[in-house]
Amino acid sequence: MIGQLDWSTLQHIWWIIASLVGSLFLFLTFVQGGQTLLLTLAKDDDEKSLVVNSLGLKWEITFTTLVLFGGALFAAFPKFYATSFGGAYWVWMLILFTFVVQAVSYEYRRKPNNLLGTRAYDVFLFVNGSIGILLIGAAVGTFFTGSAFVLNDFNQVTWQTPTRGLEAALSLFNLSLGLFLVFLARTLGGMYFVNNIEHDKLVEKSRRSVLVNFLACLPFLLYVLVSLLVMEGFAINPETGEVFVQQGKYLANLLDVPVILVLLLAGLLLVVYGVLATSVLKKDHGIWFGGTGTVLTGLAIFFLAGFNNTPFYPSTADLQSSLSIANASSSHYTLTVMTYVAMAVPFVLAYIAYVWKLMNARKLSLEDVAADDKAY
Amino acid sequence: VIEQIDITQVNWARAQFALTAMYHWVFVPLTLGLSFLLAFFHSIYYKTGNEEWKRLTKFWMTLFGINFAIGVATGIILEFEFGTNWSNYSWMVGDIFGAPLAVEGIFAFFLEATFFAVMFFGWNRVSRGFHLFSTWMVAIGSNLSALWILVANGWMQYPVGQAFNPDTARFEMQNFWEVLFSPVAISKFTHTTVSGFELASLFVIGISSWYLLKQRHQLMAQRSIAVAAVFGLLASGAVILTGDEAAYTVAQKQPMKLAVMEGLYRGEEGAAIAVMGILNSEKEVGDDQDTFILGARIPGLLSFLANREFGSFVPGVDDLVLGNEEQGIAGADARIARGKKAIGYLKTYKDARKQGDVVQAEQALTEFNRYKDDIGYGYLNEPAQIVPPVALTFYAFHTMVFLGVLFALVFLLMLIYTKKGTLHVKKWLLRLGVACLPLAYIASEAGWIVAEVGRQPWAIQGLLPVSVANSNLTTGTVQTSFFIFLVLFTLLLVAEIKIMLAQIRIGPEEG
Numbered sequence: 001m002i003g004q005l006d007w008s009t010l011q012h013i014w015w016i017i018a019s020l021v022g023s024l025f026l027f028l029t030f031v032q033g034g035q036t037l038l039l040t041l042a043k044d045d046d047e048k049s050l051v052v053n054s055l056g057l058k059w060e061i062t063f064t065t066l067v068l069f070g071g072a073l074f075a076a077f078p079k080f081y082a083t084s085f086g087g088a089y090w091v092w093m094l095i096l097f098t099f100v101v102q103a104v105s106y107e108y109r110r111k112p113n114n115l116l117g118t119r120a121y122d123v124f125l126f127v128n129g130s131i132g133i134l135l136i137g138a139a140v141g142t143f144f145t146g147s148a149f150v151l152n153d154f155n156q157v158t159w160q161t162p163t164r165g166l167e168a169a170l171s172l173f174n175l176s177l178g179l180f181l182v183f184l185a186r187t188l189g190g191m192y193f194v195n196n197i198e199h200d201k202l203v204e205k206s207r208r209s210v211l212v213n214f215l216a217c218l219p220f221l222l223y224v225l226v227s228l229l230v231m232e233g234f235a236i237n238p239e240t241g242e243v244f245v246q247q248g249k250y251l252a253n254l255l256d257v258p259v260i261l262v263l264l265l266a267g268l269l270l271v272v273y274g275v276l277a278t279s280v281l282k283k284d285h286g287i288w289f290g291g292t293g294t295v296l297t298g299l300a301i302f303f304l305a306g307f308n309n310t311p312f313y314p315s316t317a318d319l320q321s322s323l324s325i326a327n328a329s330s331s332h333y334t335l336t337v338m339t340y341v342a343m344a345v346p347f348v349l350a351y352i353a354y355v356w357k358l359m360n361a362r363k364l365s366l367e368d369v370a371a372d373d374k375a376y
Numbered sequence: 377v378i379e380q381i382d383i384t385q386v387n388w389a390r391a392q393f394a395l396t397a398m399y400h401w402v403f404v405p406l407t408l409g410l411s412f413l414l415a416f417f418h419s420i421y422y423k424t425g426n427e428e429w430k431r432l433t434k435f436w437m438t439l440f441g442i443n444f445a446i447g448v449a450t451g452i453i454l455e456f457e458f459g460t461n462w463s464n465y466s467w468m469v470g471d472i473f474g475a476p477l478a479v480e481g482i483f484a485f486f487l488e489a490t491f492f493a494v495m496f497f498g499w500n501r502v503s504r505g506f507h508l509f510s511t512w513m514v515a516i517g518s519n520l521s522a523l524w525i526l527v528a529n530g531w532m533q534y535p536v537g538q539a540f541n542p543d544t545a546r547f548e549m550q551n552f553w554e555v556l557f558s559p560v561a562i563s564k565f566t567h568t569t570v571s572g573f574e575l576a577s578l579f580v581i582g583i584s585s586w587y588l589l590k591q592r593h594q595l596m597a598q599r600s601i602a603v604a605a606v607f608g609l610l611a612s613g614a615v616i617l618t619g620d621e622a623a624y625t626v627a628q629k630q631p632m633k634l635a636v637m638e639g640l641y642r643g644e645e646g647a648a649i650a651v652m653g654i655l656n657s658e659k660e661v662g663d664d665q666d667t668f669i670l671g672a673r674i675p676g677l678l679s680f681l682a683n684r685e686f687g688s689f690v691p692g693v694d695d696l697v698l699g700n701e702e703q704g705i706a707g708a709d710a711r712i713a714r715g716k717k718a719i720g721y722l723k724t725y726k727d728a729r730k731q732g733d734v735v736q737a738e739q740a741l742t743e744f745n746r747y748k749d750d751i752g753y754g755y756l757n758e759p760a761q762i763v764p765p766v767a768l769t770f771y772a773f774h775t776m777v778f779l780g781v782l783f784a785l786v787f788l789l790m791l792i793y794t795k796k797g798t799l800h801v802k803k804w805l806l807r808l809g810v811a812c813l814p815l816a817y818i819a820s821e822a823g824w825i826v827a828e829v830g831r832q833p834w835a836i837q838g839l840l841p842v843s844v845a846n847s848n849l850t851t852g853t854v855q856t857s858f859f860i861f862l863v864l865f866t867l868l869l870v871a872e873i874k875i876m877l878a879q880i881r882i883g884p885e886e887g
Binding site: 056057058060061063064066067068070071072074075076078079081082083084085086087089090092093096097099100101102103104106107108111112113114115116153154155156157158159164330331333334337338341342344345348351352355358359361362368371372373374 | 434437438441442444445446448449450452453455456458459460461462463464466467470471472473474475477478479480481482483485486488489490491492493494496497498499500501502506510541544545546548549550552726730847848849853857860864867868870871872874875877878879882885
């Protein structure tokens with residue numbers, strides 16, 4: 001059946017798959033949000049230890065999801081991979097650096113003779129959770145605000161700004177999206193602690209922090225949403241393939257493709273319920289609502305950028321260089337092969353969920369941490 | 377296609393890639409092999425229920441975790457570096473190269489990431505059986521990761537299953553199975569993973585030998601050596617067999633690489649293999665100077681290695697650069713001329729298409745197709761540019777082979793004296809065991825140097841030289857990121873080694 005699908009359908013399927021991986025990553029940034037709470041929420045060594053060991057079971061899943069997001073984009077939309085990574089060099093490099101230092105920090109922070117000291121590794125975790133997520137948000141923001149690049153006949157990219165991608169963080173829209181994600185990650189981090197940790201005081205603080213951080217993300221969310229509704233967007237003429245600027249393009253997308261609107265509203269409502277369930281109703285399952293809501297919201301954002309004749313990586317320097325799912329994708333053959341491969345994804349999700357359930361069956365307590373000689 | 381090649385920038389980008397790849401490769405082989413050793417140790421504990429084996433498993437697991445973390449840290453850079461520093465490459469071959477990377481993510485990385493946490497923290501959280509299963513899954517997952525990235529690398533060395541699409545100006549996949557089961561991919565995967573098994577065995581033997589010399593944790597050390605020596609010896613055999621196969625595929629698909637590995641300038645029938653030698657640094661392509669100042673060579677053996685036939689002809693550097701009519705080998709200058717024609721006709725085709733001139737486009741395309749197989753050569757200007765650095769490749773290759781033989785011997789001796797029960801008094805062998813630990817890393821890195829330096833100037837063999845595969849960045853930008861990587865990775869490496877040494881000094885928890 002997959003062999004019969006036409007190229008455009010496969011391009012849409014792969015935009016959905018890539019969006020799903022990206023949105024799952026946003027949910028899993030509860031790890032990064034939790035890392036930033038390490039410095040502000042956890043006061044003594046016991047609390048720090050619980051926070052780190054709770055996240056320590058999950059950080060690799062988040063990390064791997066990010067890697068898969070990169071891999072999926074490379075395989076399905078290589079022109080985006082080449083244009084954005086080679087063009088917006090510094091923004092991606094900085095993001096990567098924050099993940100490099102994250103990867104060693106759990107394992108090394110408490111080990112004797114670790115050269116830099118526990119404090120340094122905790123700062124690495126904080127940097128990953130704050131600057132790392134902020135820049136990812138800013139980079140995703142350029143899906144809507146555009147970047148200054150030109151592609152030649154052979155699709156080689158010339159970036160027009162010497163800051164090589166860092167300029168993305170100067171746009172109010174991109175910055176707001178980034179800050180929204182930072183505070184959302186902290187909100188989710190708190191929800192996860194409530195779900196996973198057994199420690200009255202820390203859990204109580206986490207419940208409060210969920211509410212505080214959610215309130216902090218609201219102004220940025222509002223700014224992003226309102227901007228999306230009123231801003232000039234980028235559109236493709238389906239007849240000629242020509243790219244042009246269209247007032248209210250993203251509002252039009254919401255109205256033209258009501259599924260996106262439904263995803264967005266349902267996603268935000270679920271996040272709000274997750275927050276209320278955790279901090280007001282004192283429930284432990286808020287993370288599942290907050291997480292699902294984040295995934296749906298993420299899908300809405302990516303779909304808004306890529307579907308309905310919209311170039312998902314617009315160029316402000318040369319409109320016709322803009323990338324769309326149609327012109328940036330792999331060949332028909334490769335997408336077909338990759339779609340067969342993607343049939344394994346539900347199986348992968350199933351074993352991740354199974355292992356998650358096993359490992360989280362019992363909440364993490366101080367006794368567990370003390371008894372485990374492999375504790376971080 | 378590219379108006380100006382900034383060769384300084386290309387070289388800095390190469391330096392950065394070499395740096396990150398070689399740092400990553402410090403940690404990967406240990407993960408590949410030690411994950412299996414952990415699975416063996418854990419299985420023995422599962423079967424015997426002996427707490428001593430549990431302690432042993434946990435000790436090696438601690439060292440595994442320290443190594444794994446920095447392996448992950450250095451690995452993420454590599455994936456994205458294809459885009460950041462080799463964006464033209466990413467576009468030109470992303471249609472083929474991206475797929476194995478995505479498959480790797482789906483099939484392998486999640487196995488590793490998911491079961492790693494269970495392996496480490498599952499002692500009291502999951503059933504004994506599921507815990508053991510998880511340890512095996514980590515081993516399988518890590519080695520599957522190696523499969524896919526090496527398939528991708530194998531494709532760069534021998535680009536099969538693809539065709540150039542002049543409309544998109546890129547190479548596109550035609551046959552996934554050809555890419556996956558390419559002989560180069562298979563020999564690369566097998567040789568690389570079993571060499572990781574060997575390195576991990578030497579790691580375990582080296583540290584255990586140190587304990588025996590210090591008369592600490594003797595039971596654990598002897599048991600560890602027993603398992604590692606068997607695994608290492610088997611791996612050694614496999615390394616030699618797959619190495620032979622790898623050399624054969626290199627000879628068939630990348631004759632220039634074989635020529636520089638062996639320092640063979642003038643091709644010959646019944647070609648001799650260089651057992652060892654010191655290269656003449658004055659030697660240039662096509663001149664009459666001797667290649668070696670000093671050397672020992674065995675006649676006929678290189679021909680046998682390359683073609684499975686003692687009397688067969690093996691082309692040398694001179695033949696490949698200058699051509700050899702007798703053997704039907706085209707010189708590089710002829711291929712460069714053909715390549716330039718291909719590039720010219722491609723441009724004509726593109727321009728004609730843009731102007732809507734169907735007839736001219738058709739003609740240009742026909743001409744392009746005649747020359748397209750040499751398109752990569754069109755980006756070069758001098759025939760001698762197709763020669764990789766000879767000395768580096770030659771010495772790296774011979775270091776690797778020499779150490780490989782030494783390691784096989786060490787595994788054998790370790791096993792013999794373990795069986796006799798006298799290993800702990802053979803101080804010389806234990807000292808040799810300790811010395812082999814750093815040597816294993818040298819051999820392993822040398823292997824990568826052979827593979828990657830030996831295929832220069834190509835990013836994709838024959839199709840895309842590194843000089844046009846890069847991103848359009850300033851030299852200063854790449855220099856800056858190079859030094860950031862250098863400082864960051866060196867800092868993390870020092871931290872890793874210090875932590876590792878501290879854990880080795882502490883040793884396994886006493887029961």
